[in-house]
């Protein structure tokens with residue numbers, strides 16, 4: 001019995017030594033790690049984003065001034081164009097919007113409250129504007145912004161994602177660049193859509209304040225489509241979109 005106990009004890013010691021050795025074999029030597037592997041993979045932290053949007057243009061010099069400001073800061077925006085504004089002498093401005101990497105959306109032809117129109121009239125408002133956008137740029141708009149942000153079931157059934165906003169700078173009303181800036185400073189968040197108008201000099205001046213402020217706060221300024229793509233969200237026709245995230 002004693003001999004057996006000694007043998008058992010010996011076997012246990014061998015087993016422990018073997019397993020320790022096996023563990024040592026399995027564990028990589030420290031020098032086998034490359035420096036990068038010593039740490040967990042770094043999570044890609046995407047910057048917070050906002051989508052600046054400009055309605056009611058194109059309006060020649062003010063649209064171009066805003067594009068200049070955006071270019072200076074490598075920022076993008078979305079311009080919802082009105083068909084009645086897209087006369088032939090504005091075609092080059094529409095092309096410039098796309099050349100700058102910005103996006104064109106559809107703001108209907110006559111800027112009528114679409115909830116007062118029949119489905120056929122709504123379709124005409126959208127289609128005739130897209131025809132003009134195509135004549136100017138060779139592409140059509142995929143996004144619809146209804147005038148005054150007004151929509152109903154007929155508008156939602158027109159076949160386009162409806163894009164409204166969550167921050168209204170009211171630039172057209174107060175005509176005060178500082179007040180537009182303040183509206184953004186007080187309300188900006190990751191994924192928000194901001195409403196402005198490229199119709200007025202004061203809006204271009206407001207843009208000159210808002211764009212650097214947003215950049216300074218760490219925001220990336222992208223188009224509406226880029227914003228939703230970055231957030232992994234779909235802009236669906238028949239749905240309204242006020243922000244992404």
Ligand SMILES: [Zn+2]
Nearest residue numbers: 055056147148
């Ligand atoms: Zn409008």
